[in-house]
Amino acid sequence: MxxxxxxxxxxxxxxxxxxxxxxxxxxxxxxMSLRPFVAAVFDQDCPVVAxxxxxxxxxxxxxxxxxxxxxxxxxxxIGFITLLPIVQGSHLNYPHVYLGAKxxxxxxxxxRAALFLCERVINMxxxxxxxxxxxxxxxxxxxxxxxxxxxxxxxxxxxxxxxSTMPQTGAARKKRKTVVPDNLLFxxxxxxxxxxxxxxxxxxxxEASRSGYTGKSTDDTCSHKLxxxxxxxxxxxxxxxxxxxxxxxx
Numbered sequence: 001m002x003x004x005x006x007x008x009x010x011x012x013x014x015x016x017x018x019x020x021x022x023x024x025x026x027x028x029x030x031x032m033s034l035r036p037f038v039a040a041v042f043d044q045d046c047p048v049v050a051x052x053x054x055x056x057x058x059x060x061x062x063x064x065x066x067x068x069x070x071x072x073x074x075x076x077x078i079g080f081i082t083l084l085p086i087v088q089g090s091h092l093n094y095p096h097v098y099l100g101a102k103x104x105x106x107x108x109x110x111x112r113a114a115l116f117l118c119e120r121v122i123n124m125x126x127x128x129x130x131x132x133x134x135x136x137x138x139x140x141x142x143x144x145x146x147x148x149x150x151x152x153x154x155x156x157x158x159x160x161x162x163x164s165t166m167p168q169t170g171a172a173r174k175k176r177k178t179v180v181p182d183n184l185l186f187x188x189x190x191x192x193x194x195x196x197x198x199x200x201x202x203x204x205x206x207e208a209s210r211s212g213y214t215g216k217s218t219d220d221t222c223s224h225k226l227x228x229x230x231x232x233x234x235x236x237x238x239x240x241x242x243x244x245x246x247x248x249x250x
Contacts, residue, residue, distance in 0.1 A: 079120025197238035
């Protein structure tokens with residue numbers, strides 16, 4: 001699978017900043033640049049190095065977005081999308097252990113499951129969202145047909161950040177189940193779409209309990225993590241809906 005450069009910019013003018021975006025396949029050199037993204041997903045110490053290495057070396061599924069790719073594209077990584085297998089007995093089981101301590105994920109306990117990761121800088125142009133998700137669908141189609149069942153998952157788990165309106169200080173702050181998008185501000189814009197397709201979902205308060213914008217605790221907002229569990233069928237439907245929604249003219 002070859003790297004795919006795409007330019008979404010109109011012809012440059014005197015007031016235009018011309019930026020090229022490239023969609024690239026996995027390469028070992030992305031390892032270091034991936035670590036901050038991986039660390040941001042979890043609230044506590046996790047095997048960041050091992051997980052980043054696994055993402056960077058999984059060539060079958062995974063697309064990496066860079067700006068103005070040079071001979072060292074890893075220096076310009078601004079995001080990525082992938083499905084990372086959850087494997088017992090290795091660092092790849094960490095997402096299962098972490099999420100299992102936060103809520104009920106028994107649905108995936110005896111099934112083949114993967115963690116969906118789509119992390120990027122917060123100001124990434126929304127025009128790139130459908131292209132990034134389309135690359136994932138193409139990777140899945142190829143892997144399912146060429147990798148002898150290695151990437152045939154029963155379930156997909158998504159973990160992402162959001163901000164929610166919370167009770168005033170002094171009121172109990174508990175895990176929220178049966179998540180609805182009311183009073184939620186999603187870091188990953190497409191999560192509101194994907195939530196409609198989740199078979200199970202729950203919120204839990206980030207350990208830091210801080211606003212994602214200010215980095216400070218507040219009385220009326222709280223940083224949360226959103227967990228969504230999909231069957232593979234519903235996951236693909238959700239991704240297709242994201243592609244459709246962000247490809248449509250505004």
